[in-house]
Amino acid sequence: MxxxxxxxxxxxxxxxxxxxxxxxxxxxxAGEVHGLVGESGAGKSMxxxxxxxxxxxxVEITRGAIELDGMDxxxxxxxxxRRRIGATAALIPQDPLTALxxxxxxxxxxxxxxxxxxxxxxxxxxxxxxxxxAEVHIPDPERVMRSYPHELSGGMRQRILIASAFAxxxxxxxxxxxxxxxxxxxxxxxxxxxxxxQARHGTALLFVTHDLGVVSKVCQSxxxxxxxxxxxxxxxxxxxxxxxxxxSRALLAATPKYTDPAASLTPVPDAVIAAVQAEIAAHDRxxxxx
Amino acid sequence: xxxxxxxxxxxxxxxxxGLKLWLSAGWLxxxxxxxxxxxxxxxxxxxxxxxxxxxxxxxxxxxxxxGFWLGTDSLGRDVLSRILYGxxxxxxxxxxxxxxxxxIGASLGLMAxxxxxxxxxxxxxxxxxxxxxxxxxxSILLIAVMGPGLVSIILAIVVIxxxxxxxxxxxxxxxxxxxxxxxxxxxxxxxxxxxxLTEILPNxxxxxxxxxxxxxxIAVIVEAILSFVNLSISTDDPTWGGMIAEGRTSIHQAWWVxxxxxxxLFLTVLSFSQLGEGLKDRFDPVLR
Amino acid sequence: MQxxxxxxxxxxxxxxxxxxxxxxxxxxxxxxxxxxxxMMLPPxxxxxxxxxxxxxxxxxxxxxxxFLIWCQGVVQGDFGTSITSNQPVLRLVLGxxxxxxxxxxxxxxxxxxxxGAIALTGTRNRxxxxxxxxxxxxxxxxxVPDFLWGLVLILIFGVLWPVFHISGRVTPSLELPFTxxxxxxxxxxxxxxxxxxxxVSHMFMPALALAIPLxxxxxxxxxxxxxxTMHLDYVTLARTKGYGENHVITREALPNAILPTxxxxxxxxxxxxGGTVIIERLFSYEGLGNMAIDAVINRDLPLIQGIVxxxxxxxxxxxxxxxxxxxxxxxxxxxxx
Numbered sequence: 001m002x003x004x005x006x007x008x009x010x011x012x013x014x015x016x017x018x019x020x021x022x023x024x025x026x027x028x029x030a031g032e033v034h035g036l037v038g039e040s041g042a043g044k045s046m047x048x049x050x051x052x053x054x055x056x057x058x059v060e061i062t063r064g065a066i067e068l069d070g071m072d073x074x075x076x077x078x079x080x081x082r083r084r085i086g087a088t089a090a091l092i093p094q095d096p097l098t099a100l101x102x103x104x105x106x107x108x109x110x111x112x113x114x115x116x117x118x119x120x121x122x123x124x125x126x127x128x129x130x131x132x133x134a135e136v137h138i139p140d141p142e143r144v145m146r147s148y149p150h151e152l153s154g155g156m157r158q159r160i161l162i163a164s165a166f167a168x169x170x171x172x173x174x175x176x177x178x179x180x181x182x183x184x185x186x187x188x189x190x191x192x193x194x195x196x197x198q199a200r201h202g203t204a205l206l207f208v209t210h211d212l213g214v215v216s217k218v219c220q221s222x223x224x225x226x227x228x229x230x231x232x233x234x235x236x237x238x239x240x241x242x243x244x245x246x247x248s249r250a251l252l253a254a255t256p257k258y259t260d261p262a263a264s265l266t267p268v269p270d271a272v273i274a275a276v277q278a279e280i281a282a283h284d285r286x287x288x289x290x
Numbered sequence: 291x292x293x294x295x296x297x298x299x300x301x302x303x304x305x306x307x308g309l310k311l312w313l314s315a316g317w318l319x320x321x322x323x324x325x326x327x328x329x330x331x332x333x334x335x336x337x338x339x340x341x342x343x344x345x346x347x348x349x350x351x352x353x354x355x356x357g358f359w360l361g362t363d364s365l366g367r368d369v370l371s372r373i374l375y376g377x378x379x380x381x382x383x384x385x386x387x388x389x390x391x392x393x394i395g396a397s398l399g400l401m402a403x404x405x406x407x408x409x410x411x412x413x414x415x416x417x418x419x420x421x422x423x424x425x426x427x428x429s430i431l432l433i434a435v436m437g438p439g440l441v442s443i444i445l446a447i448v449v450i451x452x453x454x455x456x457x458x459x460x461x462x463x464x465x466x467x468x469x470x471x472x473x474x475x476x477x478x479x480x481x482x483x484x485x486x487l488t489e490i491l492p493n494x495x496x497x498x499x500x501x502x503x504x505x506x507x508i509a510v511i512v513e514a515i516l517s518f519v520n521l522s523i524s525t526d527d528p529t530w531g532g533m534i535a536e537g538r539t540s541i542h543q544a545w546w547v548x549x550x551x552x553x554x555l556f557l558t559v560l561s562f563s564q565l566g567e568g569l570k571d572r573f574d575p576v577l578r
Numbered sequence: 579m580q581x582x583x584x585x586x587x588x589x590x591x592x593x594x595x596x597x598x599x600x601x602x603x604x605x606x607x608x609x610x611x612x613x614x615x616x617m618m619l620p621p622x623x624x625x626x627x628x629x630x631x632x633x634x635x636x637x638x639x640x641x642x643x644x645f646l647i648w649c650q651g652v653v654q655g656d657f658g659t660s661i662t663s664n665q666p667v668l669r670l671v672l673g674x675x676x677x678x679x680x681x682x683x684x685x686x687x688x689x690x691x692x693x694g695a696i697a698l699t700g701t702r703n704r705x706x707x708x709x710x711x712x713x714x715x716x717x718x719x720x721x722v723p724d725f726l727w728g729l730v731l732i733l734i735f736g737v738l739w740p741v742f743h744i745s746g747r748v749t750p751s752l753e754l755p756f757t758x759x760x761x762x763x764x765x766x767x768x769x770x771x772x773x774x775x776x777x778v779s780h781m782f783m784p785a786l787a788l789a790i791p792l793x794x795x796x797x798x799x800x801x802x803x804x805x806x807t808m809h810l811d812y813v814t815l816a817r818t819k820g821y822g823e824n825h826v827i828t829r830e831a832l833p834n835a836i837l838p839t840x841x842x843x844x845x846x847x848x849x850x851x852g853g854t855v856i857i858e859r860l861f862s863y864e865g866l867g868n869m870a871i872d873a874v875i876n877r878d879l880p881l882i883q884g885i886v887x888x889x890x891x892x893x894x895x896x897x898x899x900x901x902x903x904x905x906x907x908x909x910x911x912x913x914x915x
Contacts, residue, residue, distance in 0.1 A: 052818045057705070079822060086820015098811040103833040117820040161815075418591070419598035422890040424852035427870050431882065434874045435606055511723055515856050518725075519871055534729060538860070541737055552729050556722060563721030 002027035003204045004172055009050060009064030011228075020046050020059050022229040022283065028221075030171065033198060033205040035215040035236070037251070038225035039268075044208050046228070048174040051206065053085050069171055086117045090165035092175040092194065096157035096182070100149035107145030110164045118168055132163040136193060155186040159193065166197055172204045179214070191218065212255040216240060224248050227280050247276045311568035314561035321558060325377040333357055334368035336375040336528045341366055345544040361546040363536050369550050372528035376551065379529050380558065382440070383513040387447040388506040394448060395455025396498050402456065403463025404486045413456060420453045429512055433521040443516055447509050454508075455501055462494040496573035500566050507562025514555055530555045588901065592894045599890040600883075604645050607879050635661065635880070648883070657887075658880030662873075667884035671866065675888065676759035677747055678858070678865035682851050684762070684781055685788035689850070692789065693796025700797070701804040701827055712797070719794035724853040728787035728860045735783060743780040745862045752776060784861040788850050795846050796839065803835035810834075837908055844900030848893040 004027065011021040021043050028034040036044040049055045051066055053073070066073045069088050073081055093099035100109060107129060114125035126145070133141035136159040149157060158178065165173050175194060179187040195218050198205050207219055215222055216236060223233040224247065232245040243249045250272040324331070334357065343366035346358050354361065360369040402413035429446045436442040466472060467490060475485050517531025518538075530551045537548025632638050635658075636647055651658060657667040700712045719727075736744035748754065748761060752773065756764045762781065765774035807813065808831050816830045855867030862868070866885060873881040 054814050054817050082817070082822060083820045085818065089818070091815060091818040093811055093815055095811060099815050101812040101816075101830055101834065103837075112816075113819040116825075415594070415598070418595050419602065421848075422595050422599050422893045423602075423886065424855055424867075424870075424889040424893075426852060426855040427867065427874075427886060427889065430855075430871060430874050431603075431606060431886070434877070435609060507721075508723075511725060515725055518856070519859060519875075521875075538729070538732070541732065545733070545737055548729070549733060552726070552733070556726050556730070559723070559726060560718065560721050564717070567717065567721070 003030040003032075003069060004028040004051065004206065005065075005067040006047070006051070007065050007067075009047070009061065009066065011046065011050065011055070011059050011061045014058050014060045019284075020228050021050070021061075022227065022280065024064070024225075024228070024230055026223050026230065026233055028172070028204050028206060030204055031202045032221060033207055033219045035219035035222035036206060036208045036225060037210065037212060037215055037222055039210060042225040043228035044210075044225050045176055047225075048091075048176050048206055048208050051085075051172075052089060052091055052174055053081055054091075083117060086113060087168065088170055089172040089174065090168065090170040092158075092162055092165045092173060092178045094177045094180055096154050096161055099161055100157055102149055104148075105145065106147050106149065106152070106160055110145070110160065110167055113164075113168055128167060129163070132167055133160065135166075136160070136163045136197070138163070154182055155190065158182060158186075158190050162190070162193060162197060166201055166203070169201065170203060172206065173198075174206045174208065176208045177210070180209075194218065212252065224251065226276050229280055229283065231276065246272055308568075310564045311572075314564040314568065317557055317561045318565070321377050322381060324374050325381050328371075328374040328378060332368075332371035332374045333359060334371040336367065336371040337526055339365040339367055345540070345547075347544070348546050360550045361544065363533070363544070363547045364540055367528075369533070369547060372533055373530070373551055373554050375528040376530045376533065377554075379440070379527070380510050380513060380555075383443055383447070384506040384509045384562070387444040387509040387512075388502055390444065391448045391451045391505055391509075392455055392498060392502045395452035396459045396494075396501075398452065399456035399459030400463050400486060400490065400494070403460035404467050404490050405482065406464075410460075413460070417453045417456055417460075420450075423450075425450050426515060429516060430519060430521060433516055438521050443513055446516075447512050450512075451505060451508065454505060455498065458497060458501060459494055462497050463490050466490050466493050496569075500570045500573065503562055503566035503569060507559045507566070510555070510562065511559055585902070588898060592898065595894055596887065596890055600649075600887055601645070603883055603886045604648065605641060607882055608641050608644070635659070637879075657884040660873075660878055660881045662876045662878045662881070667880050670869070670881065671884050671888055673759055674864065674866045674869050677761070677863065678851075678854050678867060680760060680762045681781055681785055681788070681854055681858070681863065681865060682847075685785040685792070685850055686847055688785055688789035689792035689796055692793035693800060696793065696797030697800035697804055698827060698832075700801040701808065701831075702823060704805060704808075716794045716797050719790050720798065722791070724787050724791055724850075725856050725860065727790045728784065728857050731783045731787050732860070742783045743776075744783055745780075747777065747780050747864050748773070749776050749780075780861075780863070784854075784857045784863055787860075788853050788857055792843070792846050792850050796843055799839045799842055800835060803838050804831050807831040807835045837904065840904055840907070841900060844897055847900075848896050851892055851896070852889070 006027075007025050009021055009024040010019065012019050024043075024047060026034070026047075036047055038044045046055065046059065050061065051068065051073075055061070061074065064074075068085070071084055073085070076084065100106070107126065110129040110132065111120075111122070111125035114120040114128060115122055120128075129145060130141045133144060138144055138156065138159055144152065144156070144160070152160070162178075178194060179190050182190060191214060194205075197203075198218075205218075207215070209215060219236050221233070221235050222239055224231045224239075224245065226247055231247045232239070232243065234244065238244075239248065240252070243252055247268070250268040254268050340362075343355060343358070343362050344364050346362040346366075347354050348361045348369075349356065349359050351361075358368050358370075360373070362368055363372075398413050402410040428450050432446040432449060433442050436445065463486075472485060472489050475489050476482075480488075513529070514531030514534065517529040518535045520532070520535065533551040534548060534555070537544070537551065541548055629638075636644055639647070648658065655668060657671070659665065660667055660670055663670065696712055696716060700709045703709050703712075732744045735742045743749070754761070754773070755768065755770070758764050761777050762774070765771070765777055804827065808827070810831075813826055813830050816826050821829075854865060855870055857863070858865045858867040859871050866888070870882065870885045870889075872878075873885060
């Protein structure tokens with residue numbers, strides 16, 4: 001029984017025919033970590049945003065369905081949808097420096113969802129926040145909760161955002177390139193932390209990244225995207241052993257090997273790109289005629 | 291990501307900007323014609339008093355006299371004729387005071403912003419001091435010192451409002467002066483004053499034109515305010531501000547004495563301002 | 579510490595500005611043609627009378643000498659004596675200051691309320707016809723100065739639909755039990771809501787006239803700032819938590835959008851205070867500005883001097899307060915980073 005089920009989701013730039021997502025389908029089981037990979041502009045972030053209901057105003061969904069924990073999200077009235085998403089899902093954002101409100105203290109930013117949306121008593125929410133901050137290895141949670149974001153380092157802030165994402169025990173977390181904006185040294189710690197928290201809480205995770213190395217470490221399954229279309233959806237083991245799609249193979253070849261990081265990189269060859277684009281064009285035609 | 295509905299909205303705004311620009315220019319054109327042709331089109335002598343014709347209502351009201359289209363004031367002077375003649379003073383003040391203020395303020399701002407050094411220190415300090423004066427009180431004070439009259443009004447406006455130009459032009463000139471093309475002009479051996487006039491001035495000119503348009507509207511208002519407190523020119527001469535002052539006192543008996551000059555003044559000030567805003571949008575490369 | 583030093587520097591420049599204002603007014607009003615003393619004496623006064631009074635007001639000395647004497651007096655809290663009323667300038671000015679302060683603050687409150695409502699409504703309905711309509715109204719409110727709005731209000735609410743008073747500060751026939759000149763505040767403190775209603779009914783029109791252009795500026799700047807803030811990541815994150823548009827605008831975006839608006843509004847508030855001069859005249863409101871115009875017309879040099887300096891002091895004080903509150907409201911500056 002999959003916890004998140006997206007079927008035939010298509011989206012375009014509002015008022016134009018420019019496609020953002022093309023007939024995307026994917027399933028994430030409860031407790032599963034699913035990677036969304038692709039180059040920038042492939043639409044991987046847009047899927048996460050569509051699930052959380054935070055697509056930019058310029059993007060409109062044209063077809064398809066998003067089912068979260070058995071709820072058909074797109075058929076719910078907006079206010080209801082927002083509340084449901086807030087109660088069952090959470091986001092670990094990309095840039096910890098801009099994702100915390102600079103004029104609010106950390107404490108309320110971690111507890112606000114618990115108090116306002118889930119109706120917890122404030123004291124209980126604060127206790128929970130302290131526990132969570134300790135859980136993400138923040139020393140002196142009491143002091144940090146009274147601090148403003150600018151008083152904390154980027155790594156600290158990302159830990160806080162992770163704690164905040166897990167606060168309401170969501171069943172699904174969308175992690176949108178959660179390490180891209182961080183120092184390389186901090187990246188590893190944060191990645192480890194996310195994996196650790198995911199395992200402990202049994203949360204399903206939609207992990208958006210362009211880094212196949214990260215995928216191989218945290219994910220169980222993945223979808224490869226190009227031009228808003230899913231090229232291949234498979235398990236991580238199969239993907240790294242025998243990628244089925246030509247684009248997947250090219251992408252793998254373009255990724256540095258852990259065994260030999262110094263080996264020269266092969267960019268995705270033009271021929272592969274051309275083949276992929278032809279495939280997408282054929283798919284678009286079949287959609288129009290079918 | 292650019293909001294798509296935004297593009298729609300922007301094109302709508304563009305169209306409205308165009309319309310506003312034309313309406314404003316149209317009203318100001320009518321006003322210029324009225325001022326030029328006042329002696330021929332005014333139905334009455336604007337100074338002629340007749341106490342038997344005092345506070346006549348506009349023609350469409352009961353008790354009106356033909357020939358006094360917008361009624362008369364308490365001294366029996368024709369409101370329409372006085373508005374037409376009042377346009378002369380308003381426009382002269384707008385043009386002369388506006389241009390002089392612009393010339394002086396922009397020059398000082400240009401020098402402060404480009405030459406920097408002690409010139410900038412002196413001018414900036416003066417701007418600070420000027421900003422601490424309540425402008426209306428300052429203008430009234432100046433008129434009281436210089437005595438009423440057209441020249442006094444114009445001088446008062448120049449003395450008070452030069453900072454409007456100086457502040458903005460100084461900031462622009464400083465920004466332009468930091469650009470590469472200015473440095474290369476200097477390296478090429480051009481003198482500082484020559485660089486200022488050939489490289490900086492053309493680039494701040496659009497801003498100056500916009501400010502000038504806005505300043506003309508402000509000059510009209512200042513003149514009206516000074517006439518209102520009875521300090522503009524001789525009290526008999528028709529001025530919009532003077533008519534408004536007269537209308538304010540008899541507002542409960544004869545509303546038309548206030549409303550017609552007020553509407554005229556309102557539209558004129560609005561037109562100058564909208565013209566300035568419209569020009570600003572036209573000049574602004576980001577919006578275009 | 580750095581903040582403190584910046585503050586001291588500001589105080590120093592403020593002092594320079596005030597001295598500059600004093601010098602300019604001093605010189606300007608002393609080149610007035612005609613002897614103000616001669617004007618105030620009844621016809622038939624002798625040359626000797628004029629000379630005696632001129633000496634009494636110190637007007638027979640050179641301008642620099644007069645300035646020094648005046649400065650000495652100011653240091654001791656003596657701003658000279660009004661020529662027309664023969665009372666200390668300081669007492670006259672302080673007697674009228676509360677009326678002007680109350681009017682300015684009421685106007686500021688109205689401007690913040692209207693401007694805030696415009697900004698919030700515009701942000702809530704961004705990209706729709708509602709926003710476009712608000713922008714048009716805002717543009718008009720911005721283009722037309724307080725003087726004209728005052729006249730429009732007089733016509734509408736004084737004549738066509740007379741619901742407010744358009745003249746004076748309080749109905750003259752009322753008995754006033756006040757000990758201070760802060761009528762508005764004192765009427766509340768004394769629980770005299772009948773008087774309070776009368777005072778507000780007198781103040782509302784001039785305050786609204788002053789408030790309209792400032793409200794438009796606040797509406798424009800704050801809306802722009804809000805719309806920029808609405809794109810930021812923490813706002814998006816708040817949406818994923820389940821919060822709706824209203825909460826996101828007021829709780830997440832607004833506190834951060836206010837700060838950049840604040841400095842600009844400070845300068846605009848000094849323009850508003852400057853506007854009280856003509857607005858008080860227009861509404862026959864017995865404040866400082868009305869007194870100033872009378873003083874100019876009567877050539878009451880010491881009084882003009884005192885009022886202009888007081889206005890300048892208020893302007894610089896407002897700017898100082900704005901800068902300080904900016905520092906206090908900004909958590910980054912508050913924690914000394």
